[in-house]
Amino acid sequence: xxxxxxxxxxxxxxxxxxxxxxxxxxxxxxxxxxxxxxxxxxxxxxxxxxxxxxxxxxxxxxxxxxxxxxxxxxxxxxxxxxxxxxxxxxxxxxxxxxxxxxxxxxxxxxxxxxxxxxxxxxxxxxxxxxxxxxxxxxxxxxxxxxxxxxxxxxxxxxxxxxxxxxxxxxxxxxxxxxxxxxxxxxxxxxxxxxxxxxxxxxxxxxxxxxxxxxxxxxxxxxxxxxxxxxxxxxxxxxxxxxxxxxxxxxxxxxxxxxxxxxxxxxxxxxxxxxxxxxxxxxxxxxxxxxxxxxxxxxxxxxxxxxxxxxxxxxxxxx
Amino acid sequence: xxxxxxxxxxxxxxxxxxxxxxxxxxxxxxxxxxxxxxxxxxxxxxxxxxxxxxxxxxxxxxxxxxxxxxxxxxxxxxxxxxxxxxxxxxxxxxxxxxxxxxxxxxxxxxxxxxxxxxxxxxxxxxxxxxxxxxxxxxxxxxxxxxxxxxxxxxxxxxxxxxxxxxxxxxxxxxxxxxxxxxxxxxxxxxxxxxxxxxxxxxxxxxxxxxxxxxxxxxxxxxxxxxxxxxxxxxxxxxxxxxxxxxxxxxxxxxxxxxxxxxxxxxxxxxxxxxxxxxxxxxxxxxxxxxxxxxxxxxxxxxxxxxxxxxxxxxxxxxxxxxxx
Numbered sequence: 001x002x003x004x005x006x007x008x009x010x011x012x013x014x015x016x017x018x019x020x021x022x023x024x025x026x027x028x029x030x031x032x033x034x035x036x037x038x039x040x041x042x043x044x045x046x047x048x049x050x051x052x053x054x055x056x057x058x059x060x061x062x063x064x065x066x067x068x069x070x071x072x073x074x075x076x077x078x079x080x081x082x083x084x085x086x087x088x089x090x091x092x093x094x095x096x097x098x099x100x101x102x103x104x105x106x107x108x109x110x111x112x113x114x115x116x117x118x119x120x121x122x123x124x125x126x127x128x129x130x131x132x133x134x135x136x137x138x139x140x141x142x143x144x145x146x147x148x149x150x151x152x153x154x155x156x157x158x159x160x161x162x163x164x165x166x167x168x169x170x171x172x173x174x175x176x177x178x179x180x181x182x183x184x185x186x187x188x189x190x191x192x193x194x195x196x197x198x199x200x201x202x203x204x205x206x207x208x209x210x211x212x213x214x215x216x217x218x219x220x221x222x223x224x225x226x227x228x229x230x231x232x233x234x235x236x237x238x239x240x241x242x243x244x245x246x247x248x249x250x251x252x253x254x255x256x257x258x259x260x261x262x263x264x265x266x267x268x269x270x271x272x273x274x275x276x277x278x279x280x281x282x283x284x285x286x287x288x289x290x291x292x293x294x295x296x297x298x299x300x301x302x303x304x305x306x307x308x309x310x311x312x313x314x315x316x317x318x
Numbered sequence: 319x320x321x322x323x324x325x326x327x328x329x330x331x332x333x334x335x336x337x338x339x340x341x342x343x344x345x346x347x348x349x350x351x352x353x354x355x356x357x358x359x360x361x362x363x364x365x366x367x368x369x370x371x372x373x374x375x376x377x378x379x380x381x382x383x384x385x386x387x388x389x390x391x392x393x394x395x396x397x398x399x400x401x402x403x404x405x406x407x408x409x410x411x412x413x414x415x416x417x418x419x420x421x422x423x424x425x426x427x428x429x430x431x432x433x434x435x436x437x438x439x440x441x442x443x444x445x446x447x448x449x450x451x452x453x454x455x456x457x458x459x460x461x462x463x464x465x466x467x468x469x470x471x472x473x474x475x476x477x478x479x480x481x482x483x484x485x486x487x488x489x490x491x492x493x494x495x496x497x498x499x500x501x502x503x504x505x506x507x508x509x510x511x512x513x514x515x516x517x518x519x520x521x522x523x524x525x526x527x528x529x530x531x532x533x534x535x536x537x538x539x540x541x542x543x544x545x546x547x548x549x550x551x552x553x554x555x556x557x558x559x560x561x562x563x564x565x566x567x568x569x570x571x572x573x574x575x576x577x578x579x580x581x582x583x584x585x586x587x588x589x590x591x592x593x594x595x596x597x598x599x600x601x602x603x604x605x606x607x608x609x610x611x612x613x614x615x616x617x618x619x620x621x622x623x624x625x626x627x628x629x630x631x632x633x634x635x636x637x638x639x640x641x642x
Contacts, residue, residue, distance in 0.1 A: 023546050029571070033541050036570055124399075133374040135533075135559065137587035154570075219534060223566045225587050227533050227559055229370070274542030280500050280528045 006298035018272030039160035047208035055251025060119035062234030068216035073136025073226035098209015139224030156218035184251030379606030476511025484519035536563030
């Protein structure tokens with residue numbers, strides 16, 4: 001548990017500060033609504049953590065999210081397809097984008113930064129083409145998805161939590177998870193010991209694309225519509241959350257749970273600043289400062305730590 | 319074996335790419351006829367974001383008009399992918415100058431930054447007409463130029479919507495504003511228009527924050543606002559995309575029935591929400607007509623039939639009753 005001390009401390013301080021300064025902040029309602037607004041970030045943080053662990057990066061997640069929700073919207077509105085078909089098409093779109101990212105990266109050994117930067121552009125372009133640059137409104141067609149909730153927590157939030165838990169288990173307790181860490185730490189060494197890095201990377205990028213589509217579904221069910229500009233700049237929000245969580249941009253190190261803490265920190269900060277009524281420039285300034293401060297505070301977790309990070313422990317399954 | 323697998327993956331990747339290109343090729347038809355018939359004026363339409371439904375409608379309106387008046391002028395329509403990309407738009411205008419077009423009709427990405435390059439165009443003998451987002455008067459004076467503006471009065475539009483809202487409220491009721499990008503001229507004008515009408519009707523504006531024209535950001539901002547102000551009665555949004563986000567936030571907070579939402583732009587999704595009663599009203603600036611009016615005006619100036627003066631285009635209030 002000691003490895004989460006720094007994160008918990010940052011979250012608790014933020015909550016304490018905003019409870020004292022922002023009107024009506026410390027309420028169950030605040031936390032319930034904030035939770036319901038972050039499933040798409042949690043879901044993508046899982047995918048991004050994996051991508052960063054294998055020493056890649058995925059800049060296309062925001063655009064792929066927009067494309068997937070555009071496909072959902074167009075299937076429901078223009079072609080009037082049944083909901084399951086539209087959802088499948090939407091997931092397929094995300095999966096395909098991820099597979100293209102992965103296969104281009106692997107087949108030509110291109111830096112994923114470049115491949116996904118290209119996908120960021122291409123998927124955004126496709127989104128505009130698919131939607132005819134019009135916001136698609138489909139709330140009446142997705143009633144089945146919006147009506148489910150447990151204790152006021154929406155279905156997308158519960159799914160996001162499940163994905164995060166599953167993501168952490170796969171990372172720490174499976175051979176696949178250990179392979180990802182091995183490749184991110186030293187790809188050549190991993191290859192020489194009989195792991196095929198290309199297959200693992202292909203799967204990781206494809207998974208990230210698929211998760212972008214799941215995130216798109218989570219967002220669309222809440223907003224009831226798909227805007228062609230949705231998810232602009234979203235990749236940076238996700239990367240910031242994952243990096244606050246201590247995942248290394250150099251690969252080989254990171255955990256899903258800590259990334260989720262990063263998401264929570266950014267969400268609470270954003271919510272608090274809105275409830276304070278802070279002006280736009282102030283919000284940006286403070287967000288920047290808190291990102292750095294959170295990473296610095298977390299740096300001192302090493303002084304509390306007795307056990308090494310789970311990703312650094314040798315796994316019995318390897 | 320290994321080789322084979324790599325080339326297999328490469329083949330798949332190439333296939334997927336080719337499909338993407340084909341798809342975009344089918345839908346993204348760009349008509350750019352640079353070679354103009356002699357004597358026919360060439361008009362460049364330099365737009366803001368082509369990613370925005372509003373500008374898309376504007377561009378479509380211009381293209382339709384040109385198709386009906388093929389003998390009168392040639393149209394070169396250009397836009398930038400991101401409406402904040404001032405640099406790109408600057409380059410576009412310089413390209414148009416180099417191509418020696420006869421007139422430039424421009425929706426500036428920034429009301430100050432684009433004045434200089436527009437002056438360059440005028441110095442090169444090109445007629446410049448400003449549409450949609452009005453150039454800053456002080457900057458124009460500093461550069462010593464006057465550029466005619468053809469477009470809607472955003473402030474008046476916002477005032478119309480807010481006045482309609484005021485009829486549904488009682489003096490002293492608390493309202494909040496969701497602003498567009500704080501530095502954009504139309505965002506500033508819409509905010510002022512909301513403020514004009516709300517102050518005149520003696521409502522209390524308790525909060526005003528930006529959601530940068532975006533749906534999901536507006537959802538977060540409104541969600542925070544309604545927690546902070548438990549007795550909020552209405553939310554005025556500077557565009558419809560943000561109004562959609564406001565509705566989502568209110569619905570999730572269970573406050574949709576006691577908080578009224580006002581939008582701006584009259585996009586189709588907002589019309590659906592008005593039918594449901596989730597959005598009270600919006601404003602139509604007749605985007606399809608704005609660029610057309612600008613082009614006609616530029617042609618008139620070229621023929622010497624008009625003297626450069628500002629010209630206001632139509633702005634109308636749209637309520638649920640206006641939608642069949």
